[in-house]
Amino acid sequence: MTIKAINVRNQFKGTIKEIVIGDVLSEIDVQTAAGVVTSVITTRSVRELELQVGSEVIAFVKSTEVSIAKL
Structure with missing residues (x-):
């Protein structure tokens, strides 16, 4: 499969x-230059x-909400 275009701008x-396999859902940890994306x-x-x-792999992040907290 080849991806020609995608509308998700945040790509890592x-x-x-690491992969944690579950019965229905699994967690995938991806090491990127920006850190680990799960x-x-x-x-x-x-x-x-x-x-x-x-x-x-490429991790695509698309969110309708991004929260900010002041430190």
Whole structure:
């Protein structure tokens, strides 16, 4: 599969650092230049995408809300 275009602007290329497999949902930790990004996706998707530790991936972040807290 080749992605020709996508409307998500926040994209982080990285490598899968850890996968925590669950019955229905799984956690994927991706090491990026900006730090670790964690995604929760279906375990079915993990299998279908053949994701494994060391796989190179792109984490797409799309949010309708971003909160800010003053330190």
